[in-house]
Amino acid sequence: MSGINKVILVGHLGKDPEVRHLDGGVTVASFPLATSETYNKDGKRIEQTEWHNIVLWRGLAEVASKYLQKGKLVYIEGKLRTRSFEDREKVKKYVTEVVAENFTILGRKSDFENTPVTSENATPKAETDYLDSADTNGDLPF
Amino acid sequence: MSGINKVILVGHLGKDPEVRHLDGGVTVASFPLATSETYNKDGKRIEQTEWHNIVLWRGLAEVASKYLQKGKLVYIEGKLRTRSFEDREKVKKYVTEVVAENFTILGRKSDFENTPVTSENATPKAETDYLDSADTNGDLPF
Amino acid sequence: MSGINKVILVGHLGKDPEVRHLDGGVTVASFPLATSETYNKDGKRIEQTEWHNIVLWRGLAEVASKYLQKGKLVYIEGKLRTRSFEDREKVKKYVTEVVAENFTILGRKSDFENTPVTSENATPKAETDYLDSADTNGDLPF
Amino acid sequence: MSGINKVILVGHLGKDPEVRHLDGGVTVASFPLATSETYNKDGKRIEQTEWHNIVLWRGLAEVASKYLQKGKLVYIEGKLRTRSFEDREKVKKYVTEVVAENFTILGRKSDFENTPVTSENATPKAETDYLDSADTNGDLPF
DNA sequence: TTTT
DNA sequence: TTTT
Numbered sequence: 001m002s003g004i005n006k007v008i009l010v011g012h013l014g015k016d017p018e019v020r021h022l023d024g025g026v027t028v029a030s031f032p033l034a035t036s037e038t039y040n041k042d043g044k045r046i047e048q049t050e051w052h053n054i055v056l057w058r059g060l061a062e063v064a065s066k067y068l069q070k071g072k073l074v075y076i077e078g079k080l081r082t083r084s085f086e087d088r089e090k091v092k093k094y095v096t097e098v099v100a101e102n103f104t105i106l107g108r109k110s111d112f113e114n115t116p117v118t119s120e121n122a123t124p125k126a127e128t129d130y131l132d133s134a135d136t137n138g139d140l141p142f
Numbered sequence: 143m144s145g146i147n148k149v150i151l152v153g154h155l156g157k158d159p160e161v162r163h164l165d166g167g168v169t170v171a172s173f174p175l176a177t178s179e180t181y182n183k184d185g186k187r188i189e190q191t192e193w194h195n196i197v198l199w200r201g202l203a204e205v206a207s208k209y210l211q212k213g214k215l216v217y218i219e220g221k222l223r224t225r226s227f228e229d230r231e232k233v234k235k236y237v238t239e240v241v242a243e244n245f246t247i248l249g250r251k252s253d254f255e256n257t258p259v260t261s262e263n264a265t266p267k268a269e270t271d272y273l274d275s276a277d278t279n280g281d282l283p284f
Numbered sequence: 285m286s287g288i289n290k291v292i293l294v295g296h297l298g299k300d301p302e303v304r305h306l307d308g309g310v311t312v313a314s315f316p317l318a319t320s321e322t323y324n325k326d327g328k329r330i331e332q333t334e335w336h337n338i339v340l341w342r343g344l345a346e347v348a349s350k351y352l353q354k355g356k357l358v359y360i361e362g363k364l365r366t367r368s369f370e371d372r373e374k375v376k377k378y379v380t381e382v383v384a385e386n387f388t389i390l391g392r393k394s395d396f397e398n399t400p401v402t403s404e405n406a407t408p409k410a411e412t413d414y415l416d417s418a419d420t421n422g423d424l425p426f
Numbered sequence: 427m428s429g430i431n432k433v434i435l436v437g438h439l440g441k442d443p444e445v446r447h448l449d450g451g452v453t454v455a456s457f458p459l460a461t462s463e464t465y466n467k468d469g470k471r472i473e474q475t476e477w478h479n480i481v482l483w484r485g486l487a488e489v490a491s492k493y494l495q496k497g498k499l500v501y502i503e504g505k506l507r508t509r510s511f512e513d514r515e516k517v518k519k520y521v522t523e524v525v526a527e528n529f530t531i532l533g534r535k536s537d538f539e540n541t542p543v544t545s546e547n548a549t550p551k552a553e554t555d556y557l558d559s560a561d562t563n564g565d566l567p568f
Numbered sequence: 569t570t571t572t
Numbered sequence: 573t574t575t576t
Binding site: 144145146147148149150151152153154176177178179180192193194217221222223224235236237238240 | 428429430431432433434435436437438460461462463464476477478501505506507508519520521522524
């Protein structure tokens with residue numbers, strides 16, 4: 001009972017998010033994310049890249065489709081989920097995805113330039129988690 | 143711009159949560175949490191304990207006051223916040239606290255026994271984060 | 285360049301670790317880990333379990349094979365890695381695994397009882413990370 | 427027994443690292459790190475910054491003093507530690523610090539330009555954690 | 569005291 | 573398929 005299933009990634013989008021609208025009006029977005037680590041081996045710099053399938057639902061999917069593009073650097077928090085599906089030849093296959101619960105754009109200023117600050121582009125659902133505590137940090141004498 | 147401030151703890155409560163109701167009806171709970179690590183030094187087992195000040199707001203505070211008691215093992219996710227206050231001698235002091243955004247009780251089954259499952263003891267706010275994705279894991283062919 | 289690929293799990297082992305010794309003397313261990321989350325849906329308690337393939341290398345594999353058994357509750361920290369392999373019919377397949385970098389047994393005291401403290405059962409490699417700072421927390425006046 | 431005490435931060439250095447060499451030749455480095463979060467309140471963009479005291483020991487301290495400077499964006503992983511000390515008036519005080527166990531520079535290319543890749547500037551101790559698994563990802567048929 |  |  002009661003476990004923890006948490007993934008934390010910082011990496012670059014390999015493609016623009018692909019958005020779908022399911023029956024019932026639910027929005028889903030997905031994109032590949034690359035996390036690379038670099039290390040020295042015998043004095044040579046070696047880079048190793050891992051690719052992750054990121055999936056976002058509903059409000060997060062919509063925010064992602066607006067603000068994330070191929071190449072951008074993002075912090076993503078989510079959980080692992082392995083699903084099965086049938087490929088075109090009706091063979092059962094498995095994929096493991098990271099279902100995002102939260103994300104934050106990192107990186108250069110230019111990455112934020114097309115992110116106008118109006119009351120319309122609502123705070124990403126992820127950020128609203130913070131609102132609760134953010135507006136309540138009064139100075140109580142614990 | 144845009145940073146990450148995340149704390150992940152697994153430890154035991156040092157005391158029962160202390161609950162307060164602020165003006166305006168906001169609930170705050172707090173308790174000390176011990177995380178200990180054990181390591182071998184010269185063949186001897188050494189245990190080192192660190193104490194953390196945990197603070198919870200609103201709905202989370204209420205769930206905590208119901209289900210958490212001294213001694214229980216919990217997973218807590220939150221963020222660091224340092225605040226200043228004046229002590230009795232009007233000296234300015236600082237405390238660093240972990241503002242919880244999420245928690246899960248770990249440990250023995252008996253720890254859950256007094257946690258009846260009715261529609262009344264609402265899902266902790268933290269857990270509702272999961273609901274979004276949990277009820278939408280249909281089998282879309284990405 | 286420079287990414288983060290981190291997984292944090294708390295769950296129960298589905299089986300005893302399976303240990304292999306590769307050519308060259310490298311030890312690898314692996315086991316399935318279940319993380320379950322419980323939430324209320326329409327007043328009913330619903331439990332959803334996710335299974336993860338955990339892989340451990342070298343020293344960590346050896347410590348795991350000694351101290352971890354089916355049913356135990358563990359905290360695992362690691363990274364995601366997707367590899368391809370050929371199944372018996374020579375079909376290329378993919379699996380995503382969590383390569384553990386660290387683990388800690390959680391749970392009941394009885395779970396630790398068969399963990400004698402001698403200088404022989406070396407500190408898990410994971411725990412040695414902590415040693416560095418643990419033995420140097422003198423009281424320097426920063 | 428057996429807890430988890432983990433901090434994950436992404437933020438900018440407020441100052442260059444300050445390095446000290448203790449008696450016995452141990453190196454310690456420290457610097458303030460700012461993590462800011464931005465959220466909408468009544469249609470206005472509000473930024474809230476939290477400052478953290480980062481401390482690094484030994485090898486990590488040396489790598490930090492070489493590659494980190496005021497203003498850089500870093501990912502830091504570590505643990506919380508609260509210590510007491512006496513201020514100039516002999517009053518006992520407490521500080522909570524993040525003892526880094528790992529860090530990665532994020533951000534612009536220009537941030538890496540003064541990071542020549544030679545066999546001399548050794549892999550940060552943190553990164554060596556990855557080496558173990560990185561050079562062993564052979565294709566075993568689990 | 570950082571960054572956008 | 574990203575980035576440096």
